[in-house]
Amino acid sequence: MGTALVGLLGPIVGGIAVALTTYWSTRPKARAEARKFEAEADRTRAETTKILAEIDMRRPSVAPQDTTPKGWGVSGSVPEDYEVGLDFEVFSAGRASAFIRSRHEHPAGYASLLQMIRADDYRGTRLQMTAMVKARDVVGWAGIWMRVDDARDHTVAFDNMQDPERRIAGSVRWRRYSIALDIPETGAYINFGAVMERTGQIWLDDVRLNVVDDSVSATDIVSNLPRHPVNLDFEGGTY
Template sequence: MKKVIQSSILLSLTLTLFAFDLPSGWFTAGSKPNSYEMGIEKGAGPEGNNAATIKSNSKKTNGFGTMMQECKPDQYLGKRIRMSCFIRTENVKGWVGLWLRVDQAGSSKPLSFDNMNDRKITGTTSWTKYEIVLDVPSNAFKLAYGVLLDETGQVWFDNVTFEIVSDKVKTTGSINGGTSPVQNEPTNLNFEK
C-alpha cells in the first residue's frame, strides 16, 4: 500500500512539473495525442505574452498531436475566410501546420481543408505569420481548426485570427475532402487548357 501511494505521488508530481494548462475552449486530438504535452506556456508569446504550445514527450513519435477548437460557421456562410496565426518552432523533425477544415452535416468528407501539408514548417524557426484561405459554402455545418505537430519537436502559436476576405484572394488547401473540385460538366477533355 505504501509503494502504491508513493508511486501515485511521484506520478502526480511528474505530471504537474511537465504538464501545460490547456486553455479554455481548446482540446487535444490527433493520431497520437498522448505523445505530446499541450497547453499554455506563460511568457512564451511573440511579445512576452502567453502562447499555446505542443511538445513531443519522447525522442521518436510516429503520428501527430493537435490542439484545436470547433465552432459554428454561421457568420462565415457563403464567404471566403482567412485564418492566420503566428508560429514558432524548435527542433521539429517531422512538420508543423496550421489547419482549418470546413465540415458538412452528416458526412465525414469535409467541404474544404488545408493543413499546410504542401508548405510544411520544419526545423527551428522564429515567429512567423502563416495563413490559410478557404471558402465556407452555405451548407457548412462546422469549422474545425488548430495547429498540429507531426513527429518530434516543439511548436508555439499565438494570435489566431479569422477574417472574411474578397473572392480575389486565392484559396489554399484542397476542396471536397482532398480531391480536386467537382466540375459542373466535363472539362478540358482534349487537354489543351
C-alpha cells in the first residue's frame, strides 16, 4: 500500500514541483507583462483624454442657455462673466439683434458668440464676413472674428480685429465691419462670430458670409505675419 501511495503521490508531488518551478521562473515575466499592460492602458487613457479634449475644443465651452440665440454657441476664456442673449428693442435690421455684455464691473477674460460650419463649399475661395455692430462703454475691445481649422483642429487662417487700429472700443453707433479670409484646401471648419473683452456691451446684427474676389483684401493674421524677424538688436527705434 505504501508503494502504491508513493506511486500515486509521485506524479502529484512532481506536478506541484513543476508548477512551483514554473511559477517562480515565470513570475518576473508575468510582472513585466503586467507592467506592459498597465503602460498600454495608460497610453490608451491618455489618447482617449486627448481625443475628448480635441473634440471639446470644437464645441462651445458653455452649454446653450435659454437666452442663447438659436444656432449659435457661447465660448471664451471666462464666459460665465458675460451674458449673451437677444435684444428686441435695439437692432439694426429686422426685429432683433444679439448681444454680449459683462455681468459685473470686473469680468475676467473674454466671451464670444460663435457659430461653426463645414468648409466644404468654400475651399479655394476668399470668404468675407460682414456684420453690423453697435458698442456701448467697451473698456477692453471687441470685434467680429473668423477662423479656419483643418481636420486636426490646427488653425490655418484667422482674424479677430484685435489690432489696435481695427478693434471696437468705447461707444460706437451701428456700423458695418468686415473681415476676409482665404479658405485653403486643407480647411475643414469655419468658425465665426463676435467677441468682447472686459466691461461694456456690444450688439451684433445682419451677419453675412459672402464669397468675394481678389479686389477685397484678405485680413488673415496668420498669412500676414512677417516671414522674417526684424529689429532683433533693438536699434531700429520705435513706432
